[in-house]
Amino acid sequence: MTRFVESTITFPYKRSLGPVTGAFMTALTEKRILGIRCHDRVLVPPMEWDPATGEELPHELVEVGPVATVESWTWVPVPSEQHPLGHPFAFAFLRLDGASTPLLHAVDAGTPGDMHAGMRVAPRWRGTRAGRIDDIICFVPGETPTTEGEETGGAVEPVTRMDYLASITYRNPVPEAADRATEASRDRRLLGLHCPVCGEVYAGGKGYCPIDSIELGPECEVDLPHTGTITNFAIVTPVPYPGQTETEPFVRAFVLLDGTDVIIPYAAVIELPADQIRVGQRVAAVWASPAEEIEDGGGMGGTWGSLLGWIPSGEPGIDDPALVNRIF
Numbered sequence: 220m221t222r223f224v225e226s227t228i229t230f231p232y233k234r235s236l237g238p239v240t241g242a243f244m245t246a247l248t249e250k251r252i253l254g255i256r257c258h259d260r261v262l263v264p265p266m267e268w269d270p271a272t273g274e275e276l277p278h279e280l281v282e283v284g285p286v287a288t289v290e291s292w293t294w295v296p297v298p299s300e301q302h303p304l305g306h307p308f309a310f311a312f313l314r315l316d317g318a319s320t321p322l323l324h325a326v327d328a329g330t331p332g333d334m335h336a337g338m339r340v341a342p343r344w345r346g347t348r349a350g351r352i353d354d355i356i357c358f359v360p361g362e363t364p365t366t367e368g369e370e371t372g373g374a375v376e377p378v379t380r381m382d383y384l385a386s387i388t389y390r391n392p393v394p395e396a397a398d399r400a401t402e403a404s405r406d407r408r409l410l411g412l413h414c415p416v417c418g419e420v421y422a423g424g425k426g427y428c429p430i431d432s433i434e435l436g437p438e439c440e441v442d443l444p445h446t447g448t449i450t451n452f453a454i455v456t457p458v459p460y461p462g463q464t465e466t467e468p469f470v471r472a473f474v475l476l477d478g479t480d481v482i483i484p485y486a487a488v489i490e491l492p493a494d495q496i497r498v499g500q501r502v503a504a505v506w507a508s509p510a511e512e513i514e515d516g517g518g519m520g521g522t523w524g525s526l527l528g529w530i531p532s533g534e535p536g537i538d539d540p541a542l543v544n545r546i547f
């Protein structure tokens with residue numbers, strides 16, 4: 220039974236909206252929906268350029284709706300957390316009165332049986348609006364717009380930027396060898412795997428030989444030394460993002476273990492200021508006490524179970540330019 224580790228990367232950023240989308244978003248804060256005149260048509264949402272020719276359009280914005288006609292729809296029976304409503308709803312192409320093109324939005328109709336092409340729907344506005352498309356929570360059957368929550372009015376200033384939150388959640392399988400390496404670390408053992416074919420020794424965790432493509436099981440396990448030499452490093456200056464707990468520059472180093480070809484990548488370095496680290500620095504493993512067990516990262520990166528990181532051993536550094544090229 221394979222174990223998985225779930226991870227989420229979140230990346231927030233801001234986007235400038237430009238004169239046309241900015242005007243559209245600003246109007247939403249005033250409970251108005253704008254289109255743009257494109258020859259004899261009205262495009263909703265408005266675009267800066269004619270989608271047929273690429274020609275720039277004059278900024279001739281016209282108010283449309285707020286009531287719309289459903290052109291087509293699809294039912295969402297099990298909404299995800301990224302959907303606009305927490306219960307089943309329809310995504311629909313809605314042609315707002317006065318518009319030539321449909322706007323994609325949600326319709327809260329109750330059941331698929333209550334949806335049909337040609338039905339009339341009106342916006343359900345948010346009481347507090349920020350200049351986003353979800354200032355309209357959804358559309359509801361009927362001709363009368365409604366507002367949910369306390370009405371707090373429109374924008375004080377034009378909306379020129381929009382916050383985005385790109386996010387992805389993924390699952391990685393954890394090889395059994397990674398679990399064995401983590402378990403061994405609780406006994407302060409640094410597990411390696413010796414390939415019987417090529418004779419190479421690898422840091423424990425992957426469970427296979429990348430040269431011979433064979434599985435390396437428990438019978439291949441060896442103990443690795445707890446001392447080594449830094450071959451490469453990066454000084455990471457943390458920028459604030461969701462989940463970032465570091466505030467000061469910190470080091471991730473590559474450590475070549477003594478008497479082996481094993482490199483521990485992206486290892487944490489402890490009690491060594493970032494501006495003092497150098498290639499050739501001698502280091503020794505630091506282990507967590509049982510009381511300070513650290514979160515199991517599934518053997519990813521340079522942290523395994525109880526291995527906290529690497530600390531200067533006090534020995535003189537090694538002056539060997541070849542170390543710089545040792546990264547794997």
Ligand SMILES: [Zn+2]
Nearest residue numbers: 414417428431
């Ligand atoms: Zn091999």
